[in-house]
Amino acid sequence: MxxxxxxxxxxxxxxxxxxxxxxxxxxxxxxxxxxxxxxxxxxxxxxxxxxxxxxxxxxxxxxxxxxxxxxxxxxxxxxxxxxxxxxxxxxxxxxxxxxxxxxxxxxxxxxxxxxxxxxATAGPELAALTAEPGYAHGSLLFLAVGTGVGGAVAVDGRMLHGAAGLAGHLGHLPSPEAAGLPCTCGATGHLEVIASGPGIAAHYERLTGAPVDRLETVAARAGRGEAAAVRAITTGATATGRLLGGLANALGPDRVVVGGGVPRIGPLYGDALAAAFTAELMGPLRGLLPRAPLLGAxxxxxxxxxxxxxxxxxxxxxxx
Missing domain, CATH: 3.30.420.40 (ATPase, nucleotide binding domain)
Known part of the structure; x- marks a missing residue:
């Protein structure tokens, strides 16, 4: 009740x-x-x-x-x-x-x-958007990229919950970059397995044959210019940006927010994501760019x- x-x-x-x-x-x-x-x-x-x-x-x-x-x-x-x-x-x-x-x-x-x-984390982002003049019925696309990939979608000022509360699970959309890779949900080829922190680390291991303990290790190696590390990070970022751009065309958001631990690894990730996102956008959305969350911890x-x-x-x- x-x-x-x-x-x-x-x-x-x-x-x-x-x-x-x-x-x-x-x-x-x-x-x-x-x-x-x-x-x-x-x-x-x-x-x-x-x-x-x-x-x-x-x-x-x-x-x-x-x-x-x-x-x-x-x-x-x-x-x-x-x-x-x-x-x-x-x-x-x-x-x-x-x-x-x-x-x-x-x-x-x-x-x-x-x-x-x-x-829940996206709720304050939606509240901030709808409090702005002219955005009382604003639409929001929110993505959290960390150990997994989760999301939230708000359309015309209202958060979508969907059947069984499933709306917003953007990490379980098909991604070409993840083709054939098994997902934690039991399907194959979902964004999460190529774009999450563990997904990027696993991709690095596939490219090099060398086990790696965590995403930050891959990021440090990318910072030193190691090609496989750069490729693993930019592949995950590009997959995320492409998917978000396609969703933006479908939903017409006023704001796109990307949070979680993975984007904090630096501009190599953020720049690749933004470039892939922008390349997908239809004309009326050009100029829209993913932004960081307003709130921290x-x-x-x-x-x-x-x-x-x-x-x-x-x-x-x-x-x-």
Whole structure:
């Protein structure tokens, strides 16, 4: 069961659930972070343990129970209407099928709004766009490139959630550069396997036959001019830019934002992505360029807190 969104003058709690850690923030009505807390995610201990840890983080960041609602930005495919995790990778064991909204509401006694972590992170980007004069119904294309590739799509001022909460999973669009490569979702040839951090590192290994520990190692070698490292990075960036350019033609965004850890490796990546993106654009979109996110490390917890004003709330003790 769900009810109306929380609005008012009291603080709300934002929770960001990832495969390794939970970040919590108590957020005032003006968006100020009043308190913070982090703890490890018990990712191997099962969904009830993860829900317990989320409830613990909410209690730790708000010991006086001032928050009137909790917003959760969670890894996996989340349907904000039902509050269910409809699909998930094995980064959190047994996470698929979890009643995130109801389970956390029952544990905390507080109404809960929940969504996928990337859509939640994109929420403040959409809010900033639609607050600009003339963009009240603005459209946004948001991509997060890190350990995986996730995304969010907002059209005419409204975030798209889609069937089962699946909208925005841009890493699972087909990419010519990834042809034949197996994806974590079970299909082959998806953008994520050539463009994510591990995907770029794996491509470098295919080119050289030499194992590499992390993306930053590839980036350092590219910085020294090593051809295989440059190729691995620019292939991932080009694949991402081409796909985003095609999506821009399909959706007509006013703004395109690319975040996550991978773009931070430097201009070699960013320049290749921008060039491939621009080459795809139809006439009316020329001049549109991908930009960096407005918010830094707090983006996910602030986006999570904002969910309480935009999404259905799942209440404790409601009939299931």
């Amino acid at each position: 769900s009810g109306h969104s929380a609005r008012g003058t009291a603080p709300v709690t934002g929770l960001d659930l990832g495969g390794t850690k939970i970040a919590a923030a108590l957020v005032g009505p003006d968006g100020t972070v009043l308190a913070r807390h982090t703890r490890p995610t018990p990712a191997r201990d099962g969904a009830p343990a993860v829900l317990d840890a989320l409830a613990g983080a909410a209690a730790a960041v708000d010991p006086e129970r001032r928050a009137t609602a909790i917003g959760v930005a969670a890894a996996g495919v989340v349907d904000p209407r039902t509050g269910l995790v409809t699909s998930a990778t094995d980064s959190i064991g047994g996470w698929a099928g979890t009643a995130l909204g109801a389970g956390l509401a029952d544990r905390t006694g507080t109404p809960v709004a929940c969504d996928n972590d990337v859509r 707090d983006a996910a917890v602030l986006g999570a807190a904002a969910l309480t004003t935009t999404l259905p709330l799942h209440h404790p003790g409601a009939p299931r």
